[in-house]
Amino acid sequence: MPKKLLAIGDINVDIMMGGLASLPQVDREVTCESFEITMGSSAAIFACAYASLGGRISFLGLAGNDAYGDYMLQGMKDFGIETELVRRTDRVKTGVTVNLIYRNTRSQVTYPGTIAEFSGSDVDEKILGLINHVHFAGPYQQTRFRPDITRLLRLAKDRGVTTSLDPQWDASGRWEYMAEWLPLLDYLFVNQDEAMSISGASGIEAACTWLAARTSCPLVKAGADGVYLNDGDKVMHVPGRAVQVVDTTGAGDTFDAAFLFERMDGSKAPAEAAVFANAAAARSCLFVGGVAARSSYQDVVGLLTERGN
Numbered sequence: 001m002p003k004k005l006l007a008i009g010d011i012n013v014d015i016m017m018g019g020l021a022s023l024p025q026v027d028r029e030v031t032c033e034s035f036e037i038t039m040g041s042s043a044a045i046f047a048c049a050y051a052s053l054g055g056r057i058s059f060l061g062l063a064g065n066d067a068y069g070d071y072m073l074q075g076m077k078d079f080g081i082e083t084e085l086v087r088r089t090d091r092v093k094t095g096v097t098v099n100l101i102y103r104n105t106r107s108q109v110t111y112p113g114t115i116a117e118f119s120g121s122d123v124d125e126k127i128l129g130l131i132n133h134v135h136f137a138g139p140y141q142q143t144r145f146r147p148d149i150t151r152l153l154r155l156a157k158d159r160g161v162t163t164s165l166d167p168q169w170d171a172s173g174r175w176e177y178m179a180e181w182l183p184l185l186d187y188l189f190v191n192q193d194e195a196m197s198i199s200g201a202s203g204i205e206a207a208c209t210w211l212a213a214r215t216s217c218p219l220v221k222a223g224a225d226g227v228y229l230n231d232g233d234k235v236m237h238v239p240g241r242a243v244q245v246v247d248t249t250g251a252g253d254t255f256d257a258a259f260l261f262e263r264m265d266g267s268k269a270p271a272e273a274a275v276f277a278n279a280a281a282a283r284s285c286l287f288v289g290g291v292a293a294r295s296s297y298q299d300v301v302g303l304l305t306e307r308g309n
């Protein structure tokens with residue numbers, strides 16, 4: 001039986017408005033060239049990427065009793081994700097992020113809805129006895145759930161379940177609970193801005209070193225530059241895979257999923273898993289939105305064995 005992963009986190013749709021004629025202006029209407037509704041949220045994009053590679057994954061989160069909730073659940077099922085643990089609610093609507101893409105900039109407006117409403121009471125702890133790894137994504141928008149994460153990480157550790165977390169950005173800059181989470185994590189996934197904000201360090205390598213003194217294996221994602229990681233010894237840089245980028249939405253979550261997919265059976269070293277993860281993340285940049293790449297294992301291997309880079 002392949003090892004099983006559980007993703008816990010946010011559920012929201014992404015509304016992508018591409019090719020804006022100009023940045024939005026107060027009391028004016030601007031038009032755009034393209035419009036799409038796609039599956040969003042750090043945790044759901046992560047789960048879709050993991051399932052596309054062929055991994056067994058279950059999702060735990062909260063969706064609204066509305067059309068977008070149906071859309072997200074059906075989408076996850078179509079990817080082969082187990083969704084029995086997703087709760088539904090009438091209290092708020094499913095979260096929505098509107099992405100306004102103007103030239104190479106992306107401005108986002110989010111209705112948090114189910115993202116902020118999700119709480120520890122939606123989690124049945126028995127699940128921790130049935131999985132091998134648990135991944136938390138996007139806790140800084142999950143205001144009600146955030147205080148429960150330390151307890152769940154401890155429970156996971158007690159049961160021999162490995163753990164990871166991708167905090168995404170904390171707009172308050174306070175990184176509440178991070179100090180409690182770091183020692184309980186097998187892997188911490190952050191990008192360079194997040195790493196520098198959490199550590200107070202002014203460079204990416206210094207931030208990675210600071211994190212490695214507090215957590216088992218920090219991975220600091222650096223966009224086209226790939227990733228910096230430290231699994232105990234020293235900071236290693238694994239360069240990114242050069243591609244003609246279309247849209248980077250979800251690249252970070254895809255990186256996390258592909259890295260864990262490679263690490264789950266323990267046969268690949270972290271630096272080796274990072275090479276694969278960079279390629280999976282780069283491939284996700286060739287498509288609009290977070291889940292359109294649908295990269296299979298072979299797709300990623302194909303990109304890795306292409307000439308160039």
Ligand SMILES: Nc1ncnc2c1ncn2[C@@H]1O[C@H](COP(=O)(O)OP(=O)(O)OP(=O)(O)O)[C@@H](O)[C@H]1O
Nearest residue numbers: 191221222223224226240250251252253278281282
């Ligand atoms: N322009 C790019 N070219 C090639 N690979 C890229 C590019 N941008 C991102 N990637 C790949 O995606 C990974 C994650 O990207 P990034 O550093 O933007 O993380 P992130 O900020 O967590 O992403 P997200 O916005 O999805 O949360 C990188 O480590 C790299 O492997």
Ligand SMILES: [Mg+2]
Nearest residue numbers: 168191252253
């Ligand atoms: Mg990220």
